[in-house]
Amino acid sequence: MQNKRVVLTGDRPTGPLHLGHYIGSLKNRISLQDGYECFVMIADVQALSDNFDNPQKIKKNVIEVFKDYIATGIDPQKCTILIQSLVPELFELTTYYMNLISVTRLERNPTIKNELQHKSFANSITAGFLSYPISQAADITAFKATHIPVGDDQIALIEVSNEIVRRFNRVYNTDILVESEVILGKTSRLIGIDGVAKASKSLNNAIFLSDSPEVVKQKVYSMYTDPNHIKVSDQGRVEGNVVFAYLDAFLNDEDELASLKSQYRRGGLGDSVLKSLLNEILQSLLAPIAEKRATIIEETILETLVHGSEVARGVAATTLRAVRDVIGITYN
């Protein structure tokens, strides 16, 4: 058992990070890096599990995600930033954990369940995709992470990891693996600017942390509001209104937010005033991020990542050695 508080977070490098990542997890991480030992993983292997036929995208975005990290204030002096595939101990841990969880249990993962319901996808679910929660359990336990800052759509996966931890400790009569708990971000699922779905790269409805001020403004002004709110004096709906969803997430003054909402509902508050406010808020959030990004020296990126991965390997190797000892398959 351990007393140390360890955070593991990470992202699949399938695209640059956006405001949804920021508010759902990144912002938390930045505040956590002072109080916790902190591992930030760029999960290239997990990204491969459903992008195996488009690996170029992954390699390119490893670098983009790293830049997003540095730009938002993740500090390689405080956190270990690593590339998943450069810590091969994770593959071996995954293998041992695969014996501790049933296929039936993995099929209850909400993401898989969803795909299974679509007959056309059901037959093409790969072993890799079915098993990614096991790989996540390896990531979490390798670094003995106690706290995982994620969105609420990830809670089910952390539960799988904890089930594996409990089963491992029971089967091998040990306490070397530790369970982890979720730290939820302020807004778990930021809606897309189209109001249709969760903001995502693939739906092209996200505001990226690397978007230029002009693009951000243009995206804010293209946001869906209330289609029946035509004249300024009309009564407007706050629920389902994308601008308010973003204000909920990014306007920190609760009183101002409440007063804007009641004014909008009553009538007399125009969309353009609201959008202008949101634009200002986002610009002042993103300006220092852009500034910090401009200071990143391209040539040092891989070096920093390789170094972080080596540090992470040291930690993961210690866990793996303990796991092999406990299972009883050590040969010297």
Place this chain on the structure above:
Amino acid sequence: MQNKRVVLTGDRPTGPLHLGHYIGSLKNRISLQDGYECFVMIADVQALSDNFDNPQKIKKNVIEVFKDYIATGIDPQKCTILIQSLVPELFELTTYYMNLISVTRLERNPTIKNELQHKSFANSITAGFLSYPISQAADITAFKATHIPVGDDQIALIEVSNEIVRRFNRVYNTDILVESEVILGKTSRLIGIDGVAKASKSLNNAIFLSDSPEVVKQKVYSMYTDPNHIKVSDQGRVEGNVVFAYLDAFLNDEDELASLKSQYRRGGLGDSVLKSLLNEILQSLLAPIAEKRATIIEETILETLVHGSEVARGVAATTLRAVRDVIGITYN
């Protein structure tokens, strides 16, 4: 593409090897080790996939299986003998291959299919057990094996491996992985001495390569023959007769075998004469094996295995590097 002929064989260390292993695969290997580059793998990780809660058994039998290898004539000067878990590159290869095969396809593996039909087992099939054919594909391809000496119950698994090879080469537009072909042993499934099922350690119906002459004799004399063949003069059945199944496998003189069968069918050939003959054949097969076993120096076993595993790692690491290059996730 390659011209070199490479053999990979191996065993799950869940018990000492028996005559079924010898006639199904070991005998082939010994003759192959001169004409092929040869890897012999003690598959401790695969053994864990359905013995994860009994790992002590595995570690102990790694040593027993090694002794069986040496005793039957596998020569560490000619073959690389390795322990699977000491070649961690195999775990990583498995991970990449897991993205190339569907869960549905894995469920068509005859072994899994069989378990799925028993409702009580179906829900407890682990991810590790479902995936062991992928791990086998990693073993085969890591060493670029072209030939696999196995029993016919393994043909379906080699086909899975070849499917993964073809898919990998197609998706990543390469030819670095090579397909393999099966070399069938003389008798793929040697029946148990009870006549009920395939000889196996778990059913306690096998003659082990390490059995003493007395135990072998006692097992031969306890074999089921034809229950209606009571007096020597009775007509007897050859089919389903365990003694004849073993004579089929181990009596090399075809003419003598045919003449014994016709005499037995006609009547006039007693079971004890037959059993005495089989006992003689098996004793002269096993005597030099026992002799060779007595020369093994216990203290050198682990050293030889660790050395072989290191040699194997070198080969597997070269394959893995090529695989990562082709996928495009290399970072320096």
